[in-house]
Amino acid sequence: MKTLTLLLSLMLFATAFAGAGKGQKAPNFSITTLDGKKLSLASLRGKVVLLDFWAQWCEPCKKELPELQKLSQAYAGKGVVVVSVNIDKQRENAERMAKQLGVSFDVGLDPAGTVAGMYDLPKMPTSFVLDKKGIIRFVHEGFEGSGDVTRFKQELDELAKN
Secondary structure, three states, X not given: XXXXXXXXXXXXXXXXXXXXXXXXXXXXXXXXXXXXOEEEHHHHOOOEEEEEEEOOOOHHHHHHHHHHHHXXXXXXXXXXXXXXXXXXXXXXXXXXXXXXHOOOOEEEEOOOOHHHHHHOOOOOOEEEEEOOOOEEEEEEEOOOOHHHHHHHHHHHHHXXXX
16 A cells, blocks of 8 residues: 555656646747747737747747747737747847847747756757646647648647637
């Protein structure tokens, strides 16, 4: 009996700290954006959210961000919002890269890694596609190129029509 109790306790502990996964409610956060606004994930309920985590040192991120910018523009007015969280310790790194890549969607700053820790990122970049209720429906690890963009579009289209 003690072994079973210990095993169940360990399983619950591991589940509690497994990060954010498909089918779970996305952990809420409040973060300051590059332009000084406060942004909370809860304020985006009722919209489909593509939430992306990135860093200046991440090579795939440099390819992904311009594609996310295109998606942000293509889905504007369709109930879809693209939001990103930069995990660089130096704000200047995020500012420089966002400017170089023409990013105009909200970029939250997470230099302490608090928000990234809530999501337990498996790699960089990692993106979460949330439905209108804030449930994680899709998780993308890394960025390979046009195939990932096609998947993003399919997922956003599916969730935006519901």
